[in-house]
Amino acid sequence: MNDRMRTVAFKKTGAIWRASPRKRKSAVRRVCQALTVAYGKPRFGNPSDPLDDLIYIMLSNKTSPGSARRTYQRLRQRFRTWDDVSTAPIAALRSILKPAGLSKVKSMQIRSALRAIKHKFGACDLWPLKRFSIEEAQNCLVALPGVSEKVAKCVMIYTLNFAVLPVDAHVHRIARRLGWTKRRRADQCHAELEALVPTPFRHSFHVGCIAHGRQICRPNNPLCDRCCISRYCDFVKAAE
Numbered sequence: 001m002n003d004r005m006r007t008v009a010f011k012k013t014g015a016i017w018r019a020s021p022r023k024r025k026s027a028v029r030r031v032c033q034a035l036t037v038a039y040g041k042p043r044f045g046n047p048s049d050p051l052d053d054l055i056y057i058m059l060s061n062k063t064s065p066g067s068a069r070r071t072y073q074r075l076r077q078r079f080r081t082w083d084d085v086s087t088a089p090i091a092a093l094r095s096i097l098k099p100a101g102l103s104k105v106k107s108m109q110i111r112s113a114l115r116a117i118k119h120k121f122g123a124c125d126l127w128p129l130k131r132f133s134i135e136e137a138q139n140c141l142v143a144l145p146g147v148s149e150k151v152a153k154c155v156m157i158y159t160l161n162f163a164v165l166p167v168d169a170h171v172h173r174i175a176r177r178l179g180w181t182k183r184r185r186a187d188q189c190h191a192e193l194e195a196l197v198p199t200p201f202r203h204s205f206h207v208g209c210i211a212h213g214r215q216i217c218r219p220n221n222p223l224c225d226r227c228c229i230s231r232y233c234d235f236v237k238a239a240e
Contacts, residue, residue, distance in 0.1 A: 015234060016179050025198070031178065031229050032201035035208025038228045042207050043158065045069050050126035050159040051082060051117070054141070057151050058110055063100045071100040082124035086114035109146030116144050126155070134162050149190055157206060163199035165190065166206055170213030177217065179234035 016024050044065065047053045055075070060068035074096050079085045085093070093107035100106070118124050120140070129137040137160065141152035153166035167175070172186035175193055183189040197205050209217075216223045222235075230236045 015237075024196075027232055028180075028196055029198070029201065031232050032197065032205045032208070034228045035212060036204040039208045039211040041204055042211055044207070044210065046154075046158045048159055050129060050155050051124060053159045054113070054126065054144075054147070054151070054155050055082070055110060057154050058106060058113070058146055059097070059100055061106070061146075061151070062102060067100045071097055082114050083118070086111055086118060086124060106146070112145040113147065126159075129156075130160055134164060137162060138164070149187060153190070157203055163202055165194045165197055165202040167193055168210065170217075171206060171209040173219060174209045174213055174217050177222075177233055177235035178229070 016027055019027065045056075047056055056068065056072050059071050059075075063071075075085070075093075078092075078096055079088065088111065090107050090111065093111060094103040097103035097106050097110075114124050117126060121128050129140060132140065134156070137156055138149070138152050141147050141155060142149055150166050150168055153162075153164040154168075156162035156164050157166060165171075167186045167190050169186055171193070172181070172183075172189065175181045175189065176183075180196055181189045181192050183192065194202070212228075216227050224230055224233075224236050224239075227233065227236070
């Protein structure tokens with residue numbers, strides 16, 4: 001089957017939504033378990049402090065993981081505290097962030113976000129969110145400059161132990177290939193995938209998809225013959 005025929009066949013699939021609720025739940029659970037067995041629960045270098053993690057994720061936007069880590073390390077070496085970053089000259093921040101790209105935008109967003117956090121909580125600290133409900137914490141985070149729903153949910157799941165499901169490019173690509181969503185953009189399917197994936201599996205599914213998407217289920221030329229969840233994948237079935 002050529003690529004065009006495979007794409008047409010794939011668009012006609014979505015078997016999980018035609019299955020009974022019991023079978024759907026079972027299939028989702030098996031996929032999540034297979035990803036956990038294959039990859040565990042990696043952190044990908046994300047800090048354990050929620051504010052540290054927020055800045056790290058903001059730096060990671062539209063840049064490689066390695067570049068984001070190096071830029072984050074330079075920022076922490078240059079400034080002793082986040083309060084210092086909140087009052088730093090924009091030119092100083094831009095020079096540090098420049099290697100990661102989008103330094104003009106990111107420097108303004110990071111400094112503005114830190115100032116907003118300090119204004120709300122009296123300090124550059126996001127641990128107070130631990131006392132919030134899921135909805136309150138997410139609303140607080142997405143109100144900050146440069147913080148999308150995905151970024152907010154990443155901070156919540158990695159550092160605050162909220163049972164949410166961030167949908168990045170890897171999660172979105174794998175969910176589409178599995179037939180779990182047909183939405184074209186990652187930011188369109190947070191609610192849909194959270195409704196499908198039970199709370200105990202959301203963290204492992206998120207990090208498992210990132211690891212799987214980097215190693216196996218790549219955007220181009222995915223290694224389907226090495227895939228641990230291929231038996232559940234509509235993309236694979238379309239090629240049969």
